[in-house]
Amino acid sequence: MAFSMMQLFLLGALGPRLVADLGVSETVLGLTTTVGFATAAVLSPAGGRVVDRVGPRRCLVALLAVAAVALALIGAAPGPGFLLAAV
Numbered sequence: 001m002a003f004s005m006m007q008l009f010l011l012g013a014l015g016p017r018l019v020a021d022l023g024v025s026e027t028v029l030g031l032t033t034t035v036g037f038a039t040a041a042v043l044s045p046a047g048g049r050v051v052d053r054v055g056p057r058r059c060l061v062a063l064l065a066v067a068a069v070a071l072a073l074i075g076a077a078p079g080p081g082f083l084l085a086a087v
Helices: 002-013 015-022 026-054 056-075 080-086
Strands: none
Touching (some): 002 015, 002 026, 015 026, 015 080, 026 056, 026 080
């Protein structure tokens, strides 16, 4: 679970830089983090069922791949809309 949250915690660490580079407000950055955590809360029960059915090893590999893609998209975000979608 920690790996899937990594991009959200990195948003906090990289927040000042994202605000400066993307020209977004702190409000948009906070909204991005809120959307990410809310999405994780909604999808966690279904994720648990998938882990039970598919197995933890395969799910961990998939989770790491999704986290890597999300981090790449966050890094390439040209604006706030793309940043929200990346999370």
